[in-house]
Amino acid sequence: MPPPAIPEPAHAEVDSMLSRKFGKEIANYFAGSPLNRVSFLRTDNVFLSAALKHPSTSFLLFNNLAPLAKDSTQLEYVNFEDVRPLIGDDPYSKSEEQMIEEYNSTVTISQLLFLGLDEDKRSGFEWKSIYHGSPYFALDVTPKGSVSSAAEKLIETVKSRSLQFVEGRMHMSLPAPQAAIYAQARALLDWNARNPFCAGCGQPTLSINAGMKRTCPPKDMASVTEQSSIGSTTDAKPAKDRPDCVTRKGISNLCFPRTxxxxxxxxxxxxxxxxxxxxxxxxxxxxxxxxxxxxxxxxxxxxxxxxxxxxxxxxxxxxxxxxxxxxxxxxxxxxxxxxxxxxxxxxxxxxxxxxxxxxxxxxxxxxxxxxxxxxxxxxxxxxxxxxxxxxxxxxxxxxxxxxxxxxxxxxxxxxxxxxxxx
Amino acid sequence: MPPPAIPEPAHAEVDSMLSRKFGKEIANYFAGSPLNRVSFLRTDNVFLSAALKHPSTSFLLFNNLAPLAKDSTQLEYVNFEDVRPLIGDDPYSKSEEQMIEEYNSTVTISQLLFLGLDEDKRSGFEWKSIYHGSPYFALDVTPKGSVSSAAEKLIETVKSRSLQFVEGRMHMSLPAPQAAIYAQARALLDWNARNPFCAGCGQPTLSINAGMKRTCPPKDMASVTEQSSIGSTTDAKPAKDRPDCVTRKGISNLCFPRTxxxxxxxxxxxxxxxxxxxxxxxxxxxxxxxxxxxxxxxxxxxxxxxxxxxxxxxxxxxxxxxxxxxxxxxxxxxxxxxxxxxxxxxxxxxxxxxxxxxxxxxxxxxxxxxxxxxxxxxxxxxxxxxxxxxxxxxxxxxxxxxxxxxxxxxxxxxxxxxxxxx
Incomplete structure (x- = not known):
């Protein structure tokens, strides 16, 4: 096996006062991501929708936290057409306010993450003439709930391309920039999967901010489904209010990923x-x-x-x-x-x-x-x-x-x- | 007001290679605690019980996260006799295994924290002839659930001593060692209060490890109370098993305080x-x-x-x-x-x-x-x-x-x- 890669610092190492006094910066493995996270765009569903569907966009798939790869030294990505059967034509068609309003705890949504833009890849994608680069997303394809069969089908499709979901800790052999992308995706998918319920009130939560936040919605359409009898339409019945939750008042750290x-x-x-x-x-x-x-x-x-x-x-x-x-x-x-x-x-x-x-x-x-x-x-x-x-x-x-x-x-x-x- | 205190590093600042190359260590406010946390003793209920009842032991009380103080420049502590009406003769009389076995989600237990030993105070308390110093605990006296009246009474008692629960952020005026004790207690009481439910399964959790861990018990005696009719004894009926939870398998970060x-x-x-x-x-x-x-x-x-x-x-x-x-x-x-x-x-x-x-x-x-x-x-x-x-x-x-x-x-x-x- 080749010697493990050590990341170059993402910035150009310059001969600055700080480096002259303290020496060269050590960039450790799993750091050194090539992606600009543009974190402030995660709440903008119009941006997310455009990034999701761009031809240059890469999707990293995970099955039970195992990433899709050629082997343990090379991640593999798929494109929007590959994931469309699982996530639908546009999971970002609605604003977050609408998603919260229409929340239904009985519907399974495969966890999707926006990771950032690879600015070194001038791929034609740009946003507001300021931000550009090739967009990266991660998607959890673990079969569960109402998406089980679509997820299983997607898994079969990618496996037929001689790719595999590599189990275990991949930290020994990926090139450093790949390791950083993998680490970001794995950490966030794991956090979402670990925290399906609100620690403040015990009720199920909804992923927003492109995977970087979980919110405790005040209503649940599941209550409408439970109330309705066969043949009736749910349109006329409003969703029941859920019990009060402290995380809905102001900003709560519980809604954000834990490190x-x-x-x-x-x-x-x-x-x-x-x-x-x-x-x-x-x-x-x-x-x-x-x-x-x-x-x-x-x-x-x-x-x-x-x-x-x-x-x-x-x-x-x-x-x-x-x-x-x-x-x-x-x-x-x-x-x-x-x-x-x-x-x-x-x-x-x-x-x-x-x-x-x-x-x-x-x-x-x-x-x-x-x-x-x-x-x-x-x-x-x-x-x-x-x-x-x-x-x-x-x-x-x-x-x-x-x-x-x-x-x-x-x-x-x-x-x-x-x-x-x- | 006197100028705010800056903590001395808890260790003796020595003229070491590191300090000669990098300069003196900066100890920031809220750091510099005088307490040895002896973290490995938190699971030992016999130790906790002895520390709790020692005459040299100090209890810092919090009402809705406001600490008991003389004024905003001086915390005040009470002793075991003061808190006994709220916490009982010995909340550490049982092992953690027993507490988990007998868990009842309908019973309110005032949150108690073991903070550590002040080794500078040779107070006669020692453990296994190795660890010594004056023990420090923190107690949440916020009136709630089944302890409301006992908590209110305790609050009245301490207020009658010209003490008060000081609201707001105390970070401007406490002496540095006091600020560090306050910070430790506040952070942990807040974490326990913020996380009454398991984020993995949505069920209520139990505080263990003297306030440093919350566990998701596999059974709940509350189910026995619900099942039993008037006049029956609960002894013969076993507690119902709760739904499975992933945090019970191996070690889960969700059980430990978040920083x-x-x-x-x-x-x-x-x-x-x-x-x-x-x-x-x-x-x-x-x-x-x-x-x-x-x-x-x-x-x-x-x-x-x-x-x-x-x-x-x-x-x-x-x-x-x-x-x-x-x-x-x-x-x-x-x-x-x-x-x-x-x-x-x-x-x-x-x-x-x-x-x-x-x-x-x-x-x-x-x-x-x-x-x-x-x-x-x-x-x-x-x-x-x-x-x-x-x-x-x-x-x-x-x-x-x-x-x-x-x-x-x-x-x-x-x-x-x-x-x-x-």
């Missing part, structure tokens, strides 16, 4: 000569990584780094610096990568506070550096050629853990005075 | 001599701040900074560096503060993409620096003495926006070569 901030940190000893690594029981022998954990409510990232390191390893940190971040779509994490330094004398390892790790240990910089050269791989794969059995094994370059360790064994600490000031 | 990552950024021009500021319509005249926005799913922080700045102002950024973070408990944000630098020629301001801002403009470093000295205040307050009418106004030191602007006008860029390399 869970996590911390992941390369920890160096007070003298800067060793790195703290930990391992979980289920990992292969000799495999270690950086420590990590969820940020809790009302905690800064820096505090979360110190808390997690102490809870999992007993080690006490002083200064924490944030290095870079990585979106992680399993299901919805934002990994915030940091470097932390031990306070003098705080290196003692204690695993009994929170027994999450099987082991934690201090490793010399030189050993970490060597393992980054010969001991990295995906969890289920063999290490690089040159690896000697029994040597330290570490995560691959697509993992932010690898980038953090590369930073502390490389130039990140460059320029820091190691001898104490007098 | 929404946001970006907030000081943007400097390509030549490093000006700062981009924006203002919202509802702000007082001459008031500006940094730009900010929510991180979207599958987006790195660096990408979110570039996207938000372009969407709100049209300005195009290159390198982005993360500076510090601030928890923001209204209701559940993690503000990730960054500094971004414009690409050469990318300074043109365009407000028509996402019309969120009323205005955006480039301001010289010297003017920003002066406004940080004489033009800061809380939104509803007067600026510092020395402010001249018509001058730039900026957020107070308790806001991370202020810290970011202080950084870019101060030492943060120090050492960066401003002349282009040959």
């Amino acid at each position: 869970d901030p996590t911390v992941i940190m390369a920890v160096i000893s007070a003298d800067g000569e060793r790195v703290l690594l930990g391992r979980q029981k289920r990992w292969p022998p000799h495999w270690y990584s950086t420590l990590a954990g969820f940020v809790e409510p009302a905690e800064s990232v820096e505090e979360a780094v110190r808390r997690e390191v102490w809870e999992e390893s007993g080690v006490k940190l002083g200064r924490v610096v944030i290095h870079s971040t990585q979106p992680w779509p399993y299901p919805a994490n934002l990994m915030i990568g940091a470097v932390g330094q031990c306070v003098p004398g705080g290196e003692e390892i204690i695993l009994k506070h929170d027994p999450e790790l099987e082991d934690a240990k201090w490793v010399n910089m030189a050993e970490v550096k060597e393992a980054l050269e010969v001991g990295t791989s995906g969890l289920g794969e063999d290490p690089e050629p040159g690896y000697k059995e029994g040597g330290l094994r570490l995560p691959p370059r697509t993992a932010i853990a690898n980038q953090l360790l590369t930073a502390v064994t490389g130039g990140f600490l460059e320029g820091a005075v190691t001898a104490p000031r007098i | 929404d990552p946001t970006v907030i950024m000081a943007v400097i021009s390509a030549d490093g001599e000006r700062v981009l500021l924006g203002r919202q319509k509802r702000w007082p005249p001459h008031w500006y701040s940094t730009l900010a926005g929510f991180v979207e799913p599958a987006e790195s922080v660096e990408e979110a900074v570039r996207r938000e700045v372009w969407e709100e102002s049209g300005v195009k950024l290159g390198r982005v560096v993360i500076h510090s973070t601030q928890p923001w408990p209204y209701p559940a944000n993690l503000m990730i503060g960054a500094v971004g630098q414009c690409v050469p020629g990318g300074e043109e301001i365009i407000l028509k993409h996402d019309p969120e801002l009323e205005d955006a403009k480039w301001v010289n470093m010297a003017e920003v620096k002066e406004a940080l000295e004489v033009g800061t205040s809380g939104l509803g307050e007067d600026p510092e003495p020395g402010y001249k009418e018509g001058g730039l106004r900026l957020p107070p030191r308790t806001a991370i926006a202020n810290q970011l602007l202080t950084a870019v006008t101060g030492g943060f860029l120090e050492g960066a070569v401003t002349a282009p390399r040959i």
Whole structure:
């Protein structure tokens, strides 16, 4: 397999004051999307309708969160004619206000997402003479409810083209820009699928904002269907009001996608000569990584780094610096990568506070550096050629853990005075 | 009013390699908690029970998210005897397994939170000879359901001590360690109150893990109550199974508190001599701040900074560096503060993409620096003495926006070569 791709930063890397002082920006895998999300156009159904039907538009299909692909190294897209039998001629023909007004909880709508415009592809699509590029959508084709047979038919059609829905985590082998598109689509389809009900009132919700919002409609036409007897028309009967819901008053965070901030940190000893690594029981022998954990409510990232390191390893940190971040779509994490330094004398390892790790240990910089050269791989794969059995094994370059360790064994600490000031 | 307190970092600031290279760590307001959360003890009901009843234990009460306080500069705590009439002799007498087994959705339980141990207070409380300090809990005393009268009585009792439940955002005037305790309690009480139902299946949920988790129990004793006729005992009738729920299979993020990552950024021009500021319509005249926005799913922080700045102002950024973070408990944000630098020629301001801002403009470093000295205040307050009418106004030191602007006008860029390399 070719070495995993690392994304180029989406902006041109310029020789700016910031890069001269802090070094080159690290763009981690799953970041580096080629798409402009033009988020402010998601509420405009006329825009969405035009983008949906443009000949240059690409649709990424997912069946139970498995994306359509040629193989695990190449996503495949279909066009509007392919998806029309499932989504109809124009699912964006109505405004959001109308969709909410006509909401019927018994009707299944396949989840459709607008992902953004690929501005590098001058495809003829433009909007208001300002925004242009090839539109990207994602569509959930999982057979369910009233769309089961149309979805199954669509799945058969695309499979007949020698394509497949690739199961599992695709994070090892996609080219970086594809991985970013996949991550955006997967995270949002998963969020919609995970949250069919309103956490505020327990009633079913409706997807709006092209997949970026779920709203709790005040009425449900399902009540009309229930009331009506055979032969009657539903037109004359108004939909029943649903019970009150707090999410309908003002803006509620519950209506928007959830992203869970996590911390992941390369920890160096007070003298800067060793790195703290930990391992979980289920990992292969000799495999270690950086420590990590969820940020809790009302905690800064820096505090979360110190808390997690102490809870999992007993080690006490002083200064924490944030290095870079990585979106992680399993299901919805934002990994915030940091470097932390031990306070003098705080290196003692204690695993009994929170027994999450099987082991934690201090490793010399030189050993970490060597393992980054010969001991990295995906969890289920063999290490690089040159690896000697029994040597330290570490995560691959697509993992932010690898980038953090590369930073502390490389130039990140460059320029820091190691001898104490007098 | 005294100038707002800025927290000291919870760790001793040491002269480490990291601080020598990157400067002193900025601890923002609402961070800097004096409590050790000992998160791994939250599932241990025997620990919680002992901590709850210790004479050194403090309870922070909230009525509709307003905390009990002497005034807006000083929280007040009550003790176990005060809260016993509302929570009973021991709400932690049963294990979580038992609580889930006996779940009854018709019974109101006042939300109780374990916040942590204040290790600086050697109060005699210790656990397993390892963990010690004064325990802190928070309790929601909002009158509702079956606890209404007990809650109202408790509210009357504490009010008779010349204490009050202070409404509004307390972020301007509490001492920093108090603000951090308040933020933790408020964020978690709000999350529990906002999420009474399971977003996966629509059924009511139960608080466990001392307030840090909500679970979707498989049975509900309420069904027994409904089934039973007058005079019968419920003992012989088993609770009915509830419909299946996906959150009961493995670990679901829906069961844990939600924190929404946001970006907030000081943007400097390509030549490093000006700062981009924006203002919202509802702000007082001459008031500006940094730009900010929510991180979207599958987006790195660096990408979110570039996207938000372009969407709100049209300005195009290159390198982005993360500076510090601030928890923001209204209701559940993690503000990730960054500094971004414009690409050469990318300074043109365009407000028509996402019309969120009323205005955006480039301001010289010297003017920003002066406004940080004489033009800061809380939104509803007067600026510092020395402010001249018509001058730039900026957020107070308790806001991370202020810290970011202080950084870019101060030492943060120090050492960066401003002349282009040959």
